[in-house]
Amino acid sequence: MKVNAYTTLDLLEGEAEGHGFTEEAYAVVNVTSPKNEPEHVTLQLELDNTELQELRPHADTVRLSPTDARTLAAELEKHADAVESAE
Numbered sequence: 001m002k003v004n005a006y007t008t009l010d011l012l013e014g015e016a017e018g019h020g021f022t023e024e025a026y027a028v029v030n031v032t033s034p035k036n037e038p039e040h041v042t043l044q045l046e047l048d049n050t051e052l053q054e055l056r057p058h059a060d061t062v063r064l065s066p067t068d069a070r071t072l073a074a075e076l077e078k079h080a081d082a083v084e085s086a087e
Contacts (some may be wrong), residue, residue, distance in 0.1 A: 001046045001059045003028050014047045016055050025051035041069040 003010055007030050014027025025047040032042045040063040049057035064072065 001028055001030060001044050014045070016047055016052065018054060021054040023047075023052050023054055025049075040064060041066065043069075043072075 001007075007028055009029040010026075012027040012029060014025050016023045016025070027048070028044075028046045030042075030044045032044075033040065034042075042061060042063055044059050044061045046059035047055070049055075
């Protein structure tokens with residue numbers, strides 16, 4: 001994934017869990033949609049592979065329908081509110 005000024009979030013604290021390992025690394029999250037005839041929202045996550053030992057370099061991608069994207073956004077808002085209320 002290309003990290004630039006348009007990347008949604010960068011330098012987040014990330015974690016990968018696998019069978020028998022857990023690794024921490026900086027993470028990048030990006031949200032996009034196709035410019036021409038968009039039919040989905042793309043959510044990508046990539047961990048900084050220079051900090052990983054067990055996991056091969058890669059980015060994970062999910063394609064969300066508009067409904068799924070709104071459901072995810074609502075869940076993020078709900079949990080953000082809960083964390084802010086606890087502070």
